[in-house]
Amino acid sequence: MARIFITGSADGLGRLAAQTLLDDGHQVVLHARNHARLTAVSALIDRGAEAVTGDLSDPGPTRGVAEQVNALGPVDAVIHNAGVYTGARILPVNVVALYLLTALIRRPARLVYLSSGMHHGGRADVRGGDWAGLRATASYSDSKLFVTALAFAVARLWPGVSVNAVDPGWVPTKMGGPGAPDDLREGHRTQEWLATSDDPRARTTGGYWYHQQPREPHAAARDERFQDELVSELAAFTGTRLA
Template identity: 55%
Template sequence: MARILVTGSADGLGRATADVLLSQGHGVIVHARNADRAKTLTDLVDRGATLIVADLSRRQEVLDAAHELEDGTTVDAVIHNAGVYSGPDVIPVNIVAPYLLTALLRTPTRHVYLSSGMHRGGHIDLGRLDWDGNKPSGSYSDSKLLVTTLALGIARRWAPAVLANAVDPGWVPTKMGGAGATDDFDLGHRTQERLVTDQGLTVTGGYWFHGQQQQPHPSAQDPDVQDQLLDALAGATGIELPRR
């Protein structure tokens, strides 16, 4: 059985994903951004999940969490589920934190990054982004185009040692999606669960929606854009993506 980190697992899709993986017998690391949010995970911890607390909008807390995870039991896979919809934390949480966890955690052989169909309306303008989150500098759509590009860039750089994929969970009824969301909630988390557990599934560099691969925005598939993003993230954080 695998040991899997699910970021943003205090509620919504992240919690459902962690719950299912735990029920399947996997070792699960659940994550909350603060101690109050962590209280909602008590039942999963009682069932054997490991808890990590870190505010992903604060870079030092991301670094501390990565070091804590590296010092513990091997992490086999990461589902980068945590995300925010608006405000200055969009870029730090939705793209910088996934990059740092990818670069710093040396043992995972599978990474799944939560994207969105809204990524198709995003733009990549690296020069105007505030990577530190001191001010709003990118929309939710922009961030999801960036994280999709990150996923495909990681897949290209680290193949075949690491499998990296992006998943659009659909417009599902969560706190972020709202009660009026029309997509199936369960379908919204099954794909990422399969991508980190199915040993017969060896696809990398895919963009998935409800179990099927689709074509993402052309920019996400452009190796030059992928390299520009990875270089910008390395420059902004001071942490290079290691060779695998």
């Protein structure tokens, strides 16, 4: 039995992963933007899931989320699922919050970052990004390229942790829309597998996965100089360095 923290687990793939992990006997720590959003997962809380709250578009509440998780005790894995598709909050929610939570939550054995096949269309340029989200300076594709590069940077810097990025596919969630062609169950299976499985493949690090199969990411995500530029930018903006 593992203990897993899942960001953005009030709906969509995060909630589905939480439900499946609970069904499999694992302990789950849920996350919602605010207390009102917890009503959507009351059934999971009634089954024993714990919950934390905080708006990941703001570094202050994001730090609060990390503090809440640490106060509940160590977790074995974190699934960084939360994300937004449009608007000025793309960089704060999709990238800055992941970086801060990675740096501040007591280090788990496994980290899983939700990327997207759209990261292949991202721009490998961190200059001029408005990390505070006061204006829109990056696309969803850009943010997911940053997420993928961040995952590989953490895998390189923390060799004792299993760190992987996942493309869940284009699935019929609120973000993906009802006409999305991919399999909804496959959209969260890989995250669960990477977070809990004893399969030797699931215990590797530095991978980019689609439906439990390795895929080749954007070449820039593997570029250590780009990774270091991204981590440096995020450290400077947040005032927090990766240990």
